[in-house]
Amino acid sequence: MRVAVASGKGGTGKTTIAVNLALALEGKVPVRFLDCDVEEPNAHLFLKPTFDHERVVSIPVPDVEEAKCTVCKKCGEVCAFNAIAVAGGKVVTFPELCHGCGACARFCPSQAIRERSHRIGILATGRAGSVTFVQGKMDVGTPLAPPLIKAVKKEMGSEEAVIIDAPPGTSCPVVTSVDGSDFCLLVTEPTPFGLHDLKLAVGMVRELGIPCGVIVNRATLGDFHVERYCYEEGIPVLLKIPFDRRYAACYSQGDCLVKVYPEWVPVFADLWRQVERMVKRGARALGNQR
Amino acid sequence: MKVAITAQGPNLDSPVEPRFGRCPYFILMDTEKNTVEAIANEGAGSGGGAGIAASQALINRGVKAVITGQVGPKAIRVLQEAGIRVYHATSMTVRAALEQWQQGKLTEIS
Numbered sequence: 263m264r265v266a267v268a269s270g271k272g273g274t275g276k277t278t279i280a281v282n283l284a285l286a287l288e289g290k291v292p293v294r295f296l297d298c299d300v301e302e303p304n305a306h307l308f309l310k311p312t313f314d315h316e317r318v319v320s321i322p323v324p325d326v327e328e329a330k331c332t333v334c335k336k337c338g339e340v341c342a343f344n345a346i347a348v349a350g351g352k353v354v355t356f357p358e359l360c361h362g363c364g365a366c367a368r369f370c371p372s373q374a375i376r377e378r379s380h381r382i383g384i385l386a387t388g389r390a391g392s393v394t395f396v397q398g399k400m401d402v403g404t405p406l407a408p409p410l411i412k413a414v415k416k417e418m419g420s421e422e423a424v425i426i427d428a429p430p431g432t433s434c435p436v437v438t439s440v441d442g443s444d445f446c447l448l449v450t451e452p453t454p455f456g457l458h459d460l461k462l463a464v465g466m467v468r469e470l471g472i473p474c475g476v477i478v479n480r481a482t483l484g485d486f487h488v489e490r491y492c493y494e495e496g497i498p499v500l501l502k503i504p505f506d507r508r509y510a511a512c513y514s515q516g517d518c519l520v521k522v523y524p525e526w527v528p529v530f531a532d533l534w535r536q537v538e539r540m541v542k543r544g545a546r547a548l549g550n551q552r
Numbered sequence: 553m554k555v556a557i558t559a560q561g562p563n564l565d566s567p568v569e570p571r572f573g574r575c576p577y578f579i580l581m582d583t584e585k586n587t588v589e590a591i592a593n594e595g596a597g598s599g600g601g602a603g604i605a606a607s608q609a610l611i612n613r614g615v616k617a618v619i620t621g622q623v624g625p626k627a628i629r630v631l632q633e634a635g636i637r638v639y640h641a642t643s644m645t646v647r648a649a650l651e652q653w654q655q656g657k658l659t660e661i662s
Binding site for chain 2: 338343344347348349352354356
């Protein structure tokens with residue numbers, strides 16, 4: 263089962279949920295952890311894996327052979343990402359905007375465009391205990407996360423439990439991370455900001471047709487609007503983690519809740535079972551009614 | 553010669569829009585024919601590269617000079633490649649910007 267952990271708002275506790283879930287399942291079922299937050303991967307700080315393999319991830323970007331180019335502007339017209347302009351009788355390319363789709367090379371009538379590799383980051387795999395750990399790390403100055411996230415997701419594996427730690431927000435990198443999952447855990451906090459961004463995240467998973475459930479972190483702070491929203495929308499609230507200064511201190515030291523406070527192990531194991539039951543029931547309807 | 557001014561609205565009395573790539577409108581003036589035309593900036597909502605798209609649109613219309621507030625590094629590369637000169641104007645109407653440009657009072661951005 264592939265479970266993505268996402269949130270609209272940043273800093274709600276995605277990584278906390280993802281790593282504790284992984285640790286609670288470790289030893290019970292084979293676990294694979296994919297850190298898809300390639301702009302700011304941080305799950306390794308908690309799971310502390312040993313990396314044994316690294317490889318460079320690149321995308322193909324256009325290289326124009328000026329001798330063959332007839333300045334017909336076709337490449338610029340077909341580029342959906344404004345990565346090519348035709349000015350002053352030559353083709354000007356912007357590799358930093360290129361998504362590597364290959365349209366320019368495909369549609370160039372004079373075969374003047376060849377593709378060359380443009381490095382965007384690193385894919386690292388390793389092990390944290392018995393957990394298989396995969397991480398993408400984007401190069402500084404690279405704006406394009408989805409191709410690297412796709413590379414991380416290619417390392418999906420067939421473990422019984424695959425946990426995907428998604429980036430915050432609801433934009434392309436998040437969609438790329440969450441897409442294809444059996445279930446999405448949406449982590450939020452009981453604040454107006456948390457609710458606002460949760461609504462955006464719910465809209466996203468519904469668009470993708472992925473069933474979801476909500477986890478309320480720092481549940482003893484804030485107000486009741488998140489839970490009321492979930493009730494009204496038929497989205498199950500699967501877990502509430504109270505605000506506790508000790509938990510914050512544990513996190514700040516790179517420790518995990520289930521290790522320092524083992525009473526959380528059965529809670530996270532049960533969270534997984536709940537999700538499993540919902541997925542098995544084919545409960546696409548749950549949290550996904552609209 | 554055609555000059556394009558980034559504008560917040562579709563006429564000469566609109567304020568000059570300080571952003572180049574994401575301006576709502578371009579006011580195009582043909583100094584030889586003495587005609588004025590407003591075009592919506594279709595690239596204003598681009599996820600990225602709005603300035604490049606705007607530059608390309610102006611190149612395709614044969615514009616030779618641009619009057620705006622600020623131009624990003626990607627757009628200026630495209631505009632310079634096409635030999636388009638860029639002039640700086642802020643806090644004035646399109647009409648005033650054109651007058652000042654014609655009097656040679658606007659500074660060139662490079």
